Amino acid sequence: MKLKGKIAVVTGAGQGIGRGIAEAFAHEGADVVINDLTADDRTELVRKNIESKGRRALVVAGDVSLRADVERIFDTAWKELGPVDILVNNAGIETIVPFTELTDEQWDDVTRTNLKSEWMCSQALCKRLIAEGRKGAIINIGSIQAARVLPGRTHYAPSKLAIEALTRNISAEVGAHGIRVNCIHPGLIDTPMIRWVLESPDILPHVVAQISLGRPGLPCEVGAVAAFLASDEAAYVTGQSLYVDGGWVGK
Incomplete structure (x- = not known):
């Protein structure tokens, strides 16, 4: 198990890619804090799936764009499960x-x-890790639209491309403390957002024709990559942005 004994916070984990990552982490031995805007049937299902794998799971609702909610999420995680590693x-x-x-x-x-x-959550975790002399790993989720132009996303695409710069800059400042920071840019993944x-x-045929592997990806496939980047197997990987897109960018 790549993540045995680790504790992870996954934001937006009630569905889609977040759920896929949370469940992949549990499969690899991690306990998981499931964050979403609300605690509902979706987050309850993820919690049950994680606990069915023999891992601890905690649902902490909150808006991660609000400083007070971010601090509460990490305070609760530390108190209920222990120091967060990922x-x-x-x-x-x-x-x-x-x-x-x-x-x-x-x-x-x-x-x-x-x-x-992503800035606020990363800062909140890094302050705690540095204060306690602990190592950690952060994975930022971007989007294929950091490299592909799709109409109507003049606000969305810049927010995702900027995550690359955020990743590089945070990694440069916290690397000396043993904290690694990487980014995943998912492509067309089978989630409610793109249903x-x-x-x-x-x-769909037009989009799939642009993907080398000829199909949409699955949340668990993004989860597998995230689990690698969060693990000690990626101990010398930081500041990187990886496209998990079935070859969409490269085609």
């Missing part, structure tokens, strides 16, 4: 809006949730 910044939102119609509020909502939250693409007979 953070996955997965929480994110996407809207599709033509550039000339994009409002201030839409820009702020997306960039706050997708970028500011409308997967169910469209007009759109």
Whole structure:
């Protein structure tokens, strides 16, 4: 087990990629703090799935774009499960809006949730790890749109590309403390966020034709990569951004 004895916080873990990562971590031996905006049937299902693997699971609802909620999430994790070793910044939102119609509020909502939250969660964890002299690993979740232009995402794409710079800069500053920071850019992954693409007979064939492996990916496949980056097997990997996209960018 790559992550035996580790404790991880996964944001946006109630569904999709976050759920896939949380369950992959449990499979590899980690206890998991499941964060989402609300505690509901989705987070309860993830909790049960993790506990069925013999691991501890804790649901802590909160908005990771708010400082007070971020601090509470980590305080609760430390108190209930123990010191956190791994953070996955997965929480994110996407809207599709033509550039000339994009409002201030839409820009702020997306960039706050997708970028500011990753900075705040990373900072909160790093302060605790450094104060206690502990090592750790952070995995930021970006998007294929850091490299691919898709219409209507003038606010979303910059928030995801900026995560590459955030990853590099944090890794440079905390590496001396034994904290590694990497980024995963998922491609077309079978999640509720892109279900409308997967169910469209007009759109899906066009997108899949651009992917070398010829199919959408699965959340568990992103989870497997995240588990590697979080593990000691990746002890010399930091500041990197990896596309898990079936060859979409390279085709």
